[in-house]
Amino acid sequence: MRVQYPSEQHEQGRYYSGYDNTVHELPAGGESYTGYSIWDTYRAQWAWQILFVPDRIPGMVQSMLADYKEGGWLPMWKNVVETNIMVGTHADSLIAEAVLKNITGFDRELAWEAVWKDATVPPEKDWEVLYADREEHVDYEVRAGLSSVYSTKGWVADDVHSESASRTLDYAYDDYAAYVLARELGRPETVTRFLLERALRAAFALFNDATGFMEARNADGSWAGEGSGWTEGDKWAYSFDVVHDVPTLIKRRGGPIKFVQSLDDHFDGGHNDHSNEPSHHIPYLYALAGAAFKTQEKVREIALANYDNTPTGLSGNEDCGQMSAWYIFSAMGFYPVNPVSGEYVVGSPFFEKITIDLDSPSSQGAPSPPRKLSITAIGARTKPYVKSLTIDGVPVNEPIIKHSQIADGAEVIFEMSEMAEVWGNDEEILIAFAAERSRRKVSRKSTSEPGGPGEADDGSLYHDEL
16 A cells, blocks of 8 residues: 655665765665654554554654664654754654554664664753754754753753743653653663653643643743743643543543533633644543543534545645544544554544455565454444444443554444443543533434535535445
């Protein structure tokens, strides 16, 4: 299967590297890629590629490792050369997820060396350079601020670096990804503990208990203001951006009921901007807080508002596949909230039947017949709520699907309902939102009348089969 991003940049066994201005010979069967919009694509597009085209992943990782050898760092946003666009070292996440999901065919020791460098070595002049987005005539940005406060206090200082708040939360996640890689590769306990503790500490170093929101901080610890330090988002989106420790996030925001209410405030207040990636996981947090019925509603609302099959069918920049990956996963009925967890959070499938031939990883030897992933959700067009879920006949009683349950093909069956059901919901949530839940009956008029989104020939999202 061919993919558009990242794109191949080699021909006749050779490629040009902008990192060292040299033409290199590829090893037999080797590949070189460019167009890594990793700040966007680590969220779901990479998971999509691992699931759908695992045979392409070894070459992509090999290419990133070649970038590391030629330029000294893993790519952040590579377009032949490093562009220093966006923040964070999310190649750490790509490599950790590949290893976690049993992708082989690349040098794991070299991969660990590169990820460990991201986590422990700051850029040049770390205390002196602002590292603004696309700032010219500066060194590799990597984890700007690593040595200036983050490594000692747990946050990137807003009076030292640009986009400090987003950097802090991104670095916390990247530390967690590095921890997962270290754990999977059997690194010493001192290493895994260091990475995990920093990932969990930094994630909440910006949480302002007085306001209930994340907020940038200066080097001396003072608050920098709720509007400072964000990348393509604001305090609303980023206050939900701790995907590697959602239980603590729920606790810090007052427990499940208050957390669900804060999600309602986020969406009802018009703060969710799906055209930018920091919002993509947020509707799935309802399910992790025990309100799966709200996730089931919200993902459909977002899909209808942001996607259609016209030339302008995306509400934002495609960002090298991330916008489409959100839709594809959501249409299938699940989404990788924490990419390095090996799990997907269940939403609400859009189609009655989806059948996918999954490629087999090339690293497993001779090609084997495609693996079939079949997803059935009878009545999905007018029934958004999940009543039950089975995978290969085994009941799934919580809104979590493990990658291992579907990676080799599976028969996934959703039983759908017009009313919000008990499945996937905590009792205290159902009681707290009982009055609201009693109104959760799908309007057939809004989903199936002529010209509405239920029509399969008018650009609808809800056809019967895919």
